[in-house]
Amino acid sequence: MRIGLFATCLGDTLFPDAVRATAILIARLGHEVVFPPGQTCCGQMHVNTGYQREPVPLVRKFAEQFGDPSIDAVVLPSGSCAGSVRHQHPLVAERYGDAALRDGVETVRAKTYELSELLVDVLGVTDVGAYFPHRVTYHPTCHSLRMLRVGDKPLRLLRAVDSIDLVELPEADACCGFGGTFAVKNADTSGAMLQDKVRNVLSTGADACTAGDSSCLMHIGGGLSRIRSGTRTLHLAQILASTRTSPHAFPKTEAATR
């Protein structure tokens, strides 16, 4: 298959390792990775903050970049961005777009998937041949869980990883408190939610907390980093891309050299 990769603005800029792992994983599974160079941002932050006119060019850009019928599916290593494309782009196009945009959005949203959906539903694979000999706990992320309804697909992928020590995260389905600009506008409440999430992550004794969304991981990771915990955050793609031949190497940090 020809699979369009949308890096997301956050992934491209701040978390390139997660996107790189997504690309490598897809290539390893025998599919062609297509990266339309004009891609930027899905506009989720705009819509979630109350702005629906401003992201119209972003919605249009996404539809143009991935509308190419030779692209069979589009993958986003982010549950919330995939949710935005599937649920918010039609809203923006309906309200502030033209007929062409509405058609474009409809075409592209129908073939847009979050990573675990692409792997399990489209490519029909749960064992991707990964190897990850570490203790891992999984945070499901709200938009993957309740907007996209990915269910246990990410966990099925993780359970199939060779040598992984997967431990259940207590109160896993609770929000980490990120919520985009919520973490800034309501920083105190967000911080209180994060505090509980971090406590639950630490209680698992995991080497890494993983999720399918770099934004939530940035938030949880920010909390773990602040208390100088040795637990890191790692995108699901990075675990699935790790193999015996090229195992994931944790970068050395001051906390990790305990």
Add this chain to the structure above:
Amino acid sequence: MTTTARETVLGRIRDALALSGPEPAPAVPRAYRTGRSLPDRERLDLLVDRLVDYRATVRTCTADRTAEVIAEALHAHGARRIGVPAGLDEAWLARYDGEVRRDDADVPAPRLAALDGVVTASAVTCAETGTIFLDGSPDQGRRALSLVPDLHVCVVDLSSVVVGVPEAVARLVPERPTTLISGPSATSDIELERVEGVHGPRTLDVVIRTDA
């Protein structure tokens, strides 16, 4: 001409509906369970399970033992003076040796506080939720009667027990004052911890007649 509040509110609603779009709501899907039936034994077991869960006292008997079991229930709670609805079957109290006052709508409701308990029949009962429906029929009396005294002995005939809420609602007469009772009064207002017994009867004793 002054516009009444009624005209204003109805006018606003019509305006609001005109503004919020004329798309008519789709037909109501009623795919939930209705018209269920279960054998007597299963309805009885389900009902008893629910009532016990609410911490109601449950007694089962055949109709010929009604008077005996009612007397037993009243004695068990030490009720010496009870009220009954005007239309309650006299034979039901044949074995009770305490004082019985037949209710009369002319008696001010606060006087009912002098009673230790009340015995009533019931209209319908929903097994799945353990809910007894009283509808003010002559053998159930006015609402205050089954409310003010601290003990309510309620007779439920198994033939009036239906499986679920839809089956029960279908049997009701809307115009009658109807009270749904699911266990004794309770509150969860303190730390969401359930406590039985606030303003309604603190004790609910249900006598289920399995052949009636």
Add this chain to the structure above:
Amino acid sequence: MSSTFLGMPAAPPRSPYGTGNLRGERKFPKAAHDELRNEQLRRNLRKATHSIRAKRLAVTSELPDWEPLRDAGAAIKAATMDRLPELLEQLERKVTEQGGTVHWARDGVEANEIVTRLVKETGSDEVIKVKSMATQETGLNEHLENQGVTAYETDLAELIVQLAHDKPSHILVPAIHRNRDEIRDIFRSAIPGVDPELDSVPAHLAAAARAYLREKFMTVPVAVSGANFGIAETGTLSVVESEGNGRMCLTMPKTLITVMGIEKVLPRYQDLEVFLQLLPRSSTGERMNPYTSMWTGVTPGDGPQEFHLVLLDNGRTAALADRIGRQALHCIRCSACLNVCPVYERAGGHAYGSTYPGPIGAVLTPQLAGMDAAKNDPNSSLPYASSLCGACFDACPVKIDIPSLLVELRHQHTEQARATAEKLAMKAAATVMSRPGLFTAAQKAAGTGGRVVAGRDRKISRLPAPFDGWTDTRDLPAPPRRTFRSWLASAEGAAALRAAAEEGARPGADTVRHDHEEGNR
């Protein structure tokens, strides 16, 4: 004037500014900031919300038709709104036929005046009340007090709140923010003649309330209630409760006055078969609440012989006028959304400043009372008081899409606002991001800048306003030197993808197994 006269529908008014309890004094972030520092409050809320969540899940998951029930509930409510004028007229006709009197109130002020007049007509200067969100919303108790009428709240939690001169913080359990020891202290100091040795065992506290209110139930000749449902087809009204205080208020007095929001009407008596399943399981997590009362007008010889129904607008028609927002009127006040909300759990109900807290309050309050009625209207902060986690949507028994409503209200707020700094920044960000060349340049700048700020440990620990809230409790990683797109365009990127493709294609080691071959697991 209405469309009947002019042919052009007019936007209905919100609840009048400065009346009732639909607006707090502070914006949500500020109020939450203070509430979050109350450790006792946070412990109380956590304990209560977590225990009710487990109960609700247990009783909703035992019904195999829970989802069909939700679908039916949502559809009945949507259909009701479409037919609201005729249904209200039908309800009015039926209630009147059965001996009741129907009043209409454009807003809370008018409702308060009607109720006060009716109470005074009974000659009583006391009234007993069963918990009612509508009269809490209109500030009826305060109005009655000003008019020399004493209102006794009879719901245990409402009583606690009233005795403590406090405000409700939850729809179902208004005193959820109080624990047993606090309640004991409130009772000891505020209930006349209470046992000074009263302890904090919940059963003993409930008994103290019973003793205190018993006399009121037996003597006060007029009661005020709300209504959970009003059936247009039959004129039947219904109150769903637990303690029996509802039964007392609806049965013992000579006069009953019920205040009901116009959106509480249901078309048919049969519809109760849906809502009597949805409401108790969603609210208290019980298969059925202990008591539900249903009455139709006046019944000779049974209960109040005088019955008044007050139908309240107070901004509901303004909400109804919004294509998306009107869904909030479907709410049956179960409070399941509060109990699952991570924001409510931390900040508590008072932070919302309204009778309606939590997720539903965040979408209902701004629609009833407006969010731009004043400069820096506190209500304008409510749609942002959510991380959009979606737990409320899943819990809602009538499937109100609260996250989408929040996003919609945020949009309405930004549309009403003039050129704020945020709006300019959003516009600028969109402009940059819609031009890949500019975007790449911005990535470079942010990367360089970020790495400078971060310093050697590659993390950013302090940001300037308005982002300083983030760095109060969390770090931000410094942007790496290389973006994904520059890696992909590099020889290294191309080689890595080629190597991955080769690794996957290599026979033997680490081959990928497909579900198609091994069947679904």
